[in-house]
Amino acid sequence: MAVLKVLVIDDEPGIRSGVSRILNNFHVTYPFMDEDYTFEVTEAATGEDGIKVLERDMPDILLLDNKLPGIQGVEVLEYIRKRNYDIVVAMITSYASLDVAVRATRNGAIDFIPKPFTPQELKSSIENITKQQYLKRITHRMNQEGKKVRYQFLSVLSHELKAPLNALEGYLRMMQDKQSGELIDDYATPIERSLQRIHGMRSLIMDLLDFTKIRLERKEEKIQEVNLAELASEAIVTVQPFAIQMDVNITLDVRTDVTIFADPDDIEIVFNNLISNAVKYNKIGGKAEITIDCSDSEAILIISDTGIGITKNDTENLFAEFVRIKNEKTRNISGSGLGLSIVKKVVELYHGTIKVDSTPDVGTVFTIRLPKKPITTI
Amino acid sequence: MNKSDITILVADDDPDYLFQTVFNLEKAGYRTIAVESQAEAESVIARSKPDLAIFDLMMESDDSGFILCYKIKRKYPEVPVILATAVSHETGLSFSIDSDQEKSWIRADRYLEKGIRPEQLDQEIMKLLRF
Numbered sequence: 001m002a003v004l005k006v007l008v009i010d011d012e013p014g015i016r017s018g019v020s021r022i023l024n025n026f027h028v029t030y031p032f033m034d035e036d037y038t039f040e041v042t043e044a045a046t047g048e049d050g051i052k053v054l055e056r057d058m059p060d061i062l063l064l065d066n067k068l069p070g071i072q073g074v075e076v077l078e079y080i081r082k083r084n085y086d087i088v089v090a091m092i093t094s095y096a097s098l099d100v101a102v103r104a105t106r107n108g109a110i111d112f113i114p115k116p117f118t119p120q121e122l123k124s125s126i127e128n129i130t131k132q133q134y135l136k137r138i139t140h141r142m143n144q145e146g147k148k149v150r151y152q153f154l155s156v157l158s159h160e161l162k163a164p165l166n167a168l169e170g171y172l173r174m175m176q177d178k179q180s181g182e183l184i185d186d187y188a189t190p191i192e193r194s195l196q197r198i199h200g201m202r203s204l205i206m207d208l209l210d211f212t213k214i215r216l217e218r219k220e221e222k223i224q225e226v227n228l229a230e231l232a233s234e235a236i237v238t239v240q241p242f243a244i245q246m247d248v249n250i251t252l253d254v255r256t257d258v259t260i261f262a263d264p265d266d267i268e269i270v271f272n273n274l275i276s277n278a279v280k281y282n283k284i285g286g287k288a289e290i291t292i293d294c295s296d297s298e299a300i301l302i303i304s305d306t307g308i309g310i311t312k313n314d315t316e317n318l319f320a321e322f323v324r325i326k327n328e329k330t331r332n333i334s335g336s337g338l339g340l341s342i343v344k345k346v347v348e349l350y351h352g353t354i355k356v357d358s359t360p361d362v363g364t365v366f367t368i369r370l371p372k373k374p375i376t377t378i
Numbered sequence: 379m380n381k382s383d384i385t386i387l388v389a390d391d392d393p394d395y396l397f398q399t400v401f402n403l404e405k406a407g408y409r410t411i412a413v414e415s416q417a418e419a420e421s422v423i424a425r426s427k428p429d430l431a432i433f434d435l436m437m438e439s440d441d442s443g444f445i446l447c448y449k450i451k452r453k454y455p456e457v458p459v460i461l462a463t464a465v466s467h468e469t470g471l472s473f474s475i476d477s478d479q480e481k482s483w484i485r486a487d488r489y490l491e492k493g494i495r496p497e498q499l500d501q502e503i504m505k506l507l508r509f
Contacts, residue, residue: 159436166492167394173495174398179405193394 001027004130006041007059009050009076010092011069015115016043019063022119028130037130047071051079054087061129062089063113066100074100077107086136088129092117156322160204160337164197200334207338210269211345222263228292228299229254231264235271236290239279248282248305250275255293260372266346270301273339274366278305280333281364294372298352301368309360318356319344381407384507387428388412389419389446390462391437395492399432399462402496408503416442423450428457430503433486435463447486458506461486462494 008019023039042057044050047068054062054076062080066073073091080087090111091104101112110132113125171190173179180186229252236250243250260267271290278288282305291302308329310318317323322337324330347354352370386408390396393414400412411428413419416437422428423446431450435443443461450457488502 163392163395167392167398169493170394170398174401179401179496189397193397197394 002035002037003040004037004061004133005057005059006039006061006063006126007044007050007053007057008041008063008092009044009047009068009073010063010065011045011067012065013045015065015092016045018119019043019122022122023126026123026126028127030131030134037134039126045069047073047076050076054080054085058085059087060133061126062087063092064089064109065115066091066093066104074103074107077104077109081107088133090125090129153321157208160322161201164201167197168194196334200336203334204336204338207336207342210342211338213265222265223261224264225259226262226264226267227257227259228267228301229257231267232271232275232290232292232301235268235275238272239276242276243279243288246279246282247285248279248288249286250279250288250290253289253291255291258292258294258299258372260299260350260370262350262370266349270343270346270368273343274303277339278303278307278364280335281305281330282307286363295369297372298369299372301370302365303368304363304365306363309362309364310356310358311360315356315358319354379507379509382409384429385409385411386503387419387422387431389414389416389432389437389442390434391415392434395434399499402499403503406496406500406503416446419446420449423453427454430458430460430506432460432462435461443486458487460488460490460502460506462490462492 006019006023008016010016010019020041020043023041026039028037039061042053042059044053048070050062050064053059062076064073064076073093077089080089089104089109090113091100091109092113092115093100094115104112111125111129113122171187171194174190175187180190232252236252239250275288275290282288286306288303288305291300291304293300293302310325314325318325319340321341323341324335324337344354347368347370350370352368354366354368356364356366358364386403388396388399388403388410390399391414396412396414400410403410411422411426413422414437416439419431419433423431431446433443433446435441437443439445443463447459447461450459487506490499490502494502
C-alpha cells in the first residue's frame with residue numbers, strides 16, 4: 001500500500017473538507033501497479049499558506065483553486081514550475097477563463113476539475129492523475145537504472161581495456177631503462193607476459209564484437225534451420241589447435257541429430273565459447289565431451305570437461321559480465337570475463353536455459369536447453 | 379632508517395602491475411609483501427604490520443582499496459597508505475584526498491595514478507616515511 005500526499009489549496013472551507021472526506025476513504029488500483037494507492041490530504045486556505053505547506057510536505061498531488069484571497073493559483077503554479085518540483089497539479093475552479101486555462105496549462109497543470117464537483121468527478125480525476133504519476137515515476141526509474149547499468153558496463157570495460165596497456169607500458173619502460181640488465185634474455189618474463197596481455201586484449205575485443213552483435217542486431221532475417229551437430233563439429237575444428245597444445249581430447253556424441261531455428265552465428269558463439277573454455281580450463285591430458293540430444297520440445301547440449309572446476313560460491317556470479325574466477329589455478333589463463341555472459345545472453349534470446357554443475361578438480365558440466373520450435377519474438 | 383628495513387605491503391589483482399611495482403620497489407631497496415587480493419591483504423594486515431601499504435582500488439569488489447585503507451588505518455593508524463589506481467582516467471570518476479572532507483572518508487595518505495614512474499613512487503614513499 002503506497003500513500004500519495006494531496007494538498008488542497010482553496011479558500012472555501014467546504015471544498016477543502018469535502019476533498020479530505022472523499023479522498024481519505026478512496027484508493028486507486030490498477031492491474032499493472034504493484035500496489036494500491038491511498039491518499040493523505042492536507043489543506044491550505046491561501047496560496048501563501050499553500051506554498052509553506054508545500055515546502056514542508058512536498059505533496060505528490062496539488063488541487064489548486066485559482067481565485068484565492070492573496071496570490072492567485074496560477075502564481076503558485078509558476079512557483080512550482082520554476083523549482084521543477086515533481087508535483088502533479090489539477091486546477092479546481094468554478095469557471096476557468098480562457099486566459100487562466102492557458103496560463104495554467106502552460107505552467108504544467110494537467111487537469112481541470114470544475115466546481116462544484118461530485119465525489120465521483122473528483123475520484124475519476126484523481127484516478128487519472130495517480131496513473132500518470134505512477135507511469136512517470138516508473139519511466140524515470142527505468143531510465144535511471146538503464147543509465148546505471150550502461151555506466152557500470154563502460155567503466156568496467158575501460159578498466160579492462162586499460163589494464164593490459166598499463167602492463168605493457170610498464171614492461172616496455174623496464175626494457176627502455178634496462179632495469180633488469182643489458183641482455184634481451186634478462187627480459188624473458190616481461191616479454192612473455194606482454195605477449196600474454198596482448199593475447200588477452202585481443203580476445204576481449206573479439207568478445208566485445210560478439211557482445212555488441214547480439215545486443216544490436218535484428219535477427220529475423222537470419223533465422224534458419226540449423227543442425228547442431230554440424231555447428232559443434234565446426235567449433236571443434238576451430239578449437240582443435242589449442243586442444244592439441246593442451247593435450248585435451250575433444251569428443252562429440254550425437255545421440256539424436258537435432259535441428260533448431262536460429263541464427264547460425266549465435267549458435268557458433270555458444271559452441272566456441274563453451275568448447276574453448278572446456279579446453280582452456282582443463283588439465284593437460286584431460287577430456288572435453290560435447291553431447292547433443294533432445295527431448296520432445298527442446299534440444300539439449302551438454303559440454304563437459306575434466307578440468308579445474310568451479311566452487312559453488314564462484315558459480316553464482318559465473319554468468320555476469322567481466323567476472324573472472326581468480327585463484328591459483330586460473331591466474332595464468334587469460335580471458336575477457338565476457339564469454340559466459342555472452343553465452344547466457346544468446347541462450348536467453350532463444351528462450352533457452354543454461355545451467356552449470358561443477359566439482360573443483362574433477363570437472364564442469366554446462367547444460368543448455370533450447371526450444372526446438374521457432375521463436376517468434378527475437 | 380635504512381630502506382632495507384622497510385617492508386611495503388602491495389596489493390593488486392593485476393599480476394603484471396604487481397610484478398612491476400614489486401620489482402621497482404625492490405630495486406629501490408625496499409622489502410615487499412605482494413598479494414593479489416583484498417582477502418590476502420586483510421590476512422597479512424591481521425598478522426603483521428607493514429611499514430607502508432600500496433593498495434589497488436578495484437580488486438574483488440570495486441571498492442576493495444577503500445576497504446583496505448579503512449581496515450589498516452583502524453588497526454595501525456600510523457602506517458602510511460597509498461591508493462594506486464587507474465580509475466579516474468577510465469571512468470571520469472574523479473576523487474582526490476586534498477580537501478578535509480575527502481580525507482575524512484578516503485583514509486589514504488596519497489592517491490596515485492597507475493603508471494607513475496618508479497623514481498616518483500620512491501620519492502612519494504620517502505616523503506611519507508619522512509626519510
